[in-house]
Amino acid sequence: MSVIWTLRPEDVARIRFAFSPMWELAASLRTLRDPARQAVHLPWIRSVRSRLAGLDLAELFALVPPSGYLADFLTPPPDTPCPDFAAELDRVRRTPPAQASREAGRVVGADPAVIERFRSDPEAGVARVADALEAYWEACFAEFWPRVHALLERDVLRRSRRLARGGARELFAELDPAVVWTGERLVVDRPWCTDAGLHGDGLVLVPSAFYWPSVAVMSAPYQSMLVYPVLGVGGLWENGPPPAPGALAALIGRSRAQILLALVEPSTTSALAHRMAVTPGAVSQHLRVLSGSGLAVGMRVGREVVYRRTSTGDALAAGPP
Known part of the structure; x- marks a missing residue:
């Protein structure tokens, strides 16, 4: 089965990228429950395991089961390229209770007692869940978000350049094997079926480290969103800058050599500073x-x-032939 979206020219023109701290936070709940699914995140799990004892995550785990559908109101599509967590949490808090109840009822495999409690008073349930998300973020995720954000940022810069250079065809050709662009339709290999157009407001592409290596989709009543696995996730928890060859370091200085090597992908000053562990x-x-x-x-x-x-920088970073 597949999701098939028909993209009109105005939809293609409105393709945009965005990050979502809330999406990463929700997806990380599955990582906690099944570490073997994403062994790449074991360093993070080891860091936060001791912090979980003081958190009540039962309702979150019910709404985000180990597999299948998770309640969409927890992960609204980003409405800006780089929303902060507080803004996304506010959107979760403002979820209409009836909508939250419907979505909770679609979750399969969760503890029925927990879901029933949520649906019996969805307004209170949304408030409890938002509070639990905030507590979980502060305890287990906030300090790691700059590292995750830097990885997502590098991916978006890379993909944006490809979109600008080769259009939608070149972008989707390497996004993920589960995503196929026919020139008019975007076919996403997912375990549920729909064949529809977008809403005229384009498509949001969201890279994810914690949903990796899978893809996910959202559509009506939300803006259409495609979550795809970020590139380079294997290096997410590596510490320190790349090693600089002695000759290059002697020529331009070790710190500058490390920065030049780190620019193998375009990056911002803040992302480089986080990776280099300097100001x-x-x-x-x-x-x-x-x-x-x-x-x-x-x-x-x-x-x-x-x-x-630049091309000169590329040649210098490559070293002698």
């Missing part, structure tokens, strides 16, 4: 030197400046 100000100083030397160049994307290597 954004220090990274900015090194980037100014690299840019002034013709090894890197900055380009404005929205409100941020994204840096990439």
Whole structure:
């Protein structure tokens, strides 16, 4: 079975990317319950396991079962390219009770007593669930979000360049094997079937580290959203910058060499600072030197400046043939 979306020209023109801390948070609940499903996240699980004792996650686990449908109101499609957690949590809190009840009733495999309690008073249930999400975020996720965000950011920059260069066909050709673009229809291999157009407001593409390696979809009454596995998740929990070859470090300095190597994919100053474990100000100083030397160049994307290597920087980072 497959999800089949017919994309009109205006839908293709409105394809956009976004991150969602709430989506990652909800997906991580499945990671906690089945660590073997995503062994790549074991370092995170080991870090947060001791913090779970003080949290009541029973209702969240019921609404986000180990597999299959999870209640959509927990993961509303992002309405901005990079929403913060507080804004997304507010959207969850404002879910109409009747909608939350309907979605809770669609969940399969959950504890029926917990679901019944939620549906008996969905307004109170939404409030409890929002509070549980906030407590879980603060205890187990907030400190790790910059690392996850940096990975998602690199993926979006890479995909955006591909969309700009080759259009929808080139973008979807390498998004995921479960996603096929026919030139008019987007076919997503998922275990439920629908064949419909979009709502005229385009398609939101959301990379995910904690839903990896699967894809997910959302549609009416929400904006159509496709969640796809982020690239590079294997390095998410690695610590420290990439090692710099001695010759390159001797030529331009170790910190600048490490930054130049880290720019194998375009990145912002904040993302580089987090990876290098130094201040954004220090990274900015090194980037100014690299840019002034013709090894890197900055380009404005929205409100941020994204840096990439120039061809000279690529050649220098590659080392001698």
